Amino acid sequence: xxxxxxxxxxxxxxxxxxxxxxxxxxxxxxxxxxxxxxxxxxxxxxxxxxxxxxxxxxxxxxxxxxxxxxxxxxxxxxxxxxxxxxxxxxxxxxxxxxxxxxxxxxxxxxxxxxxxxxxxxxxxxxxxxxxxxxxxxxxxxxxxxxxxxxxxxxxxxxxxxxxxxxxxxxxxxxxxxxxxxxxxxxxxxxxxxxxxxxxxxxxxxxxxxxxxxxxxxxxxxxxxxxxxxxxxxxxxxxxxxxxxxxxxxxxxxxxxxxxx
Numbered sequence: 001x002x003x004x005x006x007x008x009x010x011x012x013x014x015x016x017x018x019x020x021x022x023x024x025x026x027x028x029x030x031x032x033x034x035x036x037x038x039x040x041x042x043x044x045x046x047x048x049x050x051x052x053x054x055x056x057x058x059x060x061x062x063x064x065x066x067x068x069x070x071x072x073x074x075x076x077x078x079x080x081x082x083x084x085x086x087x088x089x090x091x092x093x094x095x096x097x098x099x100x101x102x103x104x105x106x107x108x109x110x111x112x113x114x115x116x117x118x119x120x121x122x123x124x125x126x127x128x129x130x131x132x133x134x135x136x137x138x139x140x141x142x143x144x145x146x147x148x149x150x151x152x153x154x155x156x157x158x159x160x161x162x163x164x165x166x167x168x169x170x171x172x173x174x175x176x177x178x179x180x181x182x183x184x185x186x187x188x189x190x191x192x193x194x195x196x197x198x199x200x201x202x203x204x205x206x207x208x209x210x211x212x213x214x215x216x217x218x219x220x221x222x223x224x225x226x227x228x229x230x231x232x233x234x235x236x237x238x239x240x241x242x243x244x245x246x247x248x249x250x251x252x253x254x255x256x257x258x259x260x
Contacts, residue, residue, distance in 0.1 A: 012054075013061035014098040016043060021095070028095060031088055033072050037065040064091070180212050185220040193230055193245035201241040 020039050021028055044062050047055060071087040142150075192204060201221065208214050221243065224230045231244045 013040075013058050014095060015102075016040065016058070017061070017091075018095060018099060018102075028099075029092060031092065033065065033069050033088060037062075037069045040065055180210075180216045182216055182219055182223075185213075185216045186223055189217060189220045190224060190229060190245075190247075193224075193243065194247060196245075198242070198244045201243060204243070 017036065017040065020036050021031065024032075024035065024039075026032055026036075041062055044058050047058065068087045068091065189204065193199070196203075201218075204221075205214055205217060208217060221230070221232065221241075225232045229246060231246055233242045233244075234240075
């Protein structure tokens, strides 16, 4: 009975060769090249494929098999010094590489088929149910606990709380931001300077009792001196500073932007 092949069963000449090797149950490292070549040529002779590109691939492989078969049949010279390499070696390497890729493709195909049966669904649990916590049963929780044990537990919790307190930082007071604006103080000092023309720094601070207000007033004086609005003199170190305005009494006020 003549053996028939369908081209659709094979993706190329290497696929057909692997089929023939597995069908004949031969060792891929020791291919009976004559037998496999005859079966391959029988398949090629019955091909009805009209795709010339695909047919040419099978014909090229047929030529390679015939070349290997011819080299295998040639007698070897008795005085040959070096052993000739196996003509089938290159074909075996190509078949092993193709077989490895085919196995990987089959594994990926199985993973894809398994993944088609996996469905993912976002949780639709209501928030009220999701946040629900089972109430604590105090009777069950305290079952077998004596007053002495409760006292020890309480003392242990209180000690842990006490250990968290820094003995030094806990005595620090709260630092609050004083509601003193440098920009507003500059305007106030400038208005005072226009009214009095010449005055001392102590006179400027007569109504300022807060330490922060005094510091901000000093900064305001320095800022006004920097921009050329007032002139500042001091006869000796630590003496009172004398301030003199450089603007006319009725001159329009100019907004001073305080830089960083």
